[in-house]
Amino acid sequence: MTEDEVAIRPALPSDFNVCVAIDVATEAQFVEAGHPEFADGGTIACAEFSAAANNGRLAVAADQGVVVGWVYLATEGDELAIGQMSVDPGFQGRGIGASLLRWAIEQALVAGEQTLVLNTQSDVVWNKPWYERFGFETVEPAEWTVAMQHTTSEQTAAGLDWSTRVHMRRRLTTGPAYGAGEAAR
Numbered sequence: 001m002t003e004d005e006v007a008i009r010p011a012l013p014s015d016f017n018v019c020v021a022i023d024v025a026t027e028a029q030f031v032e033a034g035h036p037e038f039a040d041g042g043t044i045a046c047a048e049f050s051a052a053a054n055n056g057r058l059a060v061a062a063d064q065g066v067v068v069g070w071v072y073l074a075t076e077g078d079e080l081a082i083g084q085m086s087v088d089p090g091f092q093g094r095g096i097g098a099s100l101l102r103w104a105i106e107q108a109l110v111a112g113e114q115t116l117v118l119n120t121q122s123d124v125v126w127n128k129p130w131y132e133r134f135g136f137e138t139v140e141p142a143e144w145t146v147a148m149q150h151t152t153s154e155q156t157a158a159g160l161d162w163s164t165r166v167h168m169r170r171r172l173t174t175g176p177a178y179g180a181g182e183a184a185r
């Protein structure tokens, strides 16, 4: 299968169960990478999923009709944010995550957003280094917005280790659409 054979389409509320199952399946990858705190299954709530689907803020990747990945656009303070993104471990490394991330960046551009933010692991290769390829930059703690500080506190209270996490921001007003690194690939 190639990236071209996978369709990115708006999510439907009925995609909830499969998206949660994909999310749960990826947790083992974090546990294997030394993060047992990901084993407890925190994921998006059904009502939040349905609302985002109905508002055009969720997309799924479908391989011949079968959902194999998804991305959720949330907000963090005044900024649009990648709320969640997962690709079925059996389908990773084939460009599906890149297609979902491009969809998210495109949505932000179309909406006239200045920035797109996210928070992620700094110490796993499929998180911070991967997002850097799309033009996301680490936001240093001194530069965190109030909303970022709040997110950090909430996640810390929920058991995440923020010594290995980062806030990142993609500026949308300058530079190539998908980041110099990605454009060159």
Ligand SMILES: CC(C)(COP(=O)(O)OP(=O)(O)OC[C@H]1O[C@@H](n2cnc3c(N)ncnc32)[C@H](O)[C@@H]1OP(=O)(O)O)[C@@H](O)C(=O)NCCC(=O)NCCS
Pocket (backbone or CB within 6 Å): 026, 029, 084, 085, 086, 087, 088, 091, 092, 093, 094, 095, 096, 097, 098, 099, 118, 119, 120, 121, 125, 126, 127, 130
């Ligand atoms: C992040 C994620 C969505 C990327 O999806 P994907 O479909 O694998 O994305 P792509 O195929 O476009 O690119 C993934 C890149 O990471 C690399 N990668 C992934 N796992 C890797 C590993 N264990 N070691 C080395 N490289 C790895 C891939 O090789 C690929 O790079 P390449 O294009 O040079 O081959 C997916 O890894 C995932 O669902 N992870 C678990 C959940 C998660 O981390 N979500 C994001 C939280 S902020």
